[in-house]
Amino acid sequence: MNKTAKAIVSSTLAIGTVFGVGASLDVNPNQDVHAATTPYYNYKGYVNNDGSFLLNKSFKNAVKYGNVTFNGTKIVNLSGTSSKINDFTKYDQSFSSIKPGKKQATSVHIKVNNITIKQLKSVYGNDLQEMRDIQGNKHPNTDSYQLKSPKTGFYHTPVTISQKNGQVTSVTIGFDGSGA
Numbered sequence: 510m511n512k513t514a515k516a517i518v519s520s521t522l523a524i525g526t527v528f529g530v531g532a533s534l535d536v537n538p539n540q541d542v543h544a545a546t547t548p549y550y551n552y553k554g555y556v557n558n559d560g561s562f563l564l565n566k567s568f569k570n571a572v573k574y575g576n577v578t579f580n581g582t583k584i585v586n587l588s589g590t591s592s593k594i595n596d597f598t599k600y601d602q603s604f605s606s607i608k609p610g611k612k613q614a615t616s617v618h619i620k621v622n623n624i625t626i627k628q629l630k631s632v633y634g635n636d637l638q639e640m641r642d643i644q645g646n647k648h649p650n651t652d653s654y655q656l657k658s659p660k661t662g663f664y665h666t667p668v669t670i671s672q673k674n675g676q677v678t679s680v681t682i683g684f685d686g687s688g689a
Contacts, residue, residue: 549576555600560621560677563670564632572656575665577682579604582614584666584683605683616683624677626654629670635659637670650674 550571552562562568571577577584580599587607595606597614604614629637633656640653656668669681 547574547576549574549578551578553580556602556619556621558620558622560619560624560680563621563624563677563680564628566632569632572664572666572668572682573658577666579617579619579682582611582617584617585613585615586684587613587615614683616681618679618681620679621677626670626672626675626677629654629677636664640669 548567548570550562550565550568556562568577575585579602582599582604589607595609595614597604597606597611599611601620603618604611605616605618606614626637636656636658637654638657639647639649640655641647642652651673654670654672656664656670658664666682667684670677671679671681
C-alpha cells in the first residue's frame with residue numbers, strides 16, 4: 510500500500526510539473542516596452558495667417574513642455590548675451606535668436622487672422638490670461654493674452670497672443686529679448 514501511495518503521489522507530481530511548466534512558458538512574445546515621451550509639435554510650411562495650430566491639443570501640450578519646432582527651427586531659451594540679434598525668416602514666420610544659425614531661435618512671430626479669443630478660451634481655459642498694463646488695468650479690446658499655467662505660473666515656452674476686438678492678430682512663441 511505504501512508503494513502504491515508513493516507511486517500515485519510521484520505520478521501526480523510528475524504530470525503536474527509537465528503541465529505546469531508548459532503553462533508557465535506561455536509568455537506573450539509581443540510585449541512592448543514604451544518609454545515616456547515628451548509632447549512635441551513640429552509645424553512645416555506656411556501659416557498663411559491661419560492660426561488654427563493654436564487650437565491643436567498637440568501644440569498646447571508641446572508649449573507646456575518646451576518642445577516646439579517651426580520649419581526645422583526649435584524654439585529654446587538660449588542663454589547669453591549678444592550685441593547682434595540674428596533675425597531671419599522661414600516661409601512666413603519671423604524668427605529671432607542671439608546665436609548664429611537657423612536651427613534654434615529664442616522666438617518666432619506669426620501673423621494670424623482667423624482665430625478669436627473666445628476660441629482660444631475654449632481650448633486653454635484658465636491658462637489663457639489677459640495681460641494688464643503698467644497700472645494694472647485691463648483693456649479687453651486691445652490687451653494681449655499669455656498662456657500661463659495656474660499651477661506653476663508659466664508654460665515652459667511662453668506664448669503671447671495679440672488681439673484687437675477679440676480677433677487674434679498675431680502670436681509670439683518663445684522668449685523675447687536677449688534670451689538670457
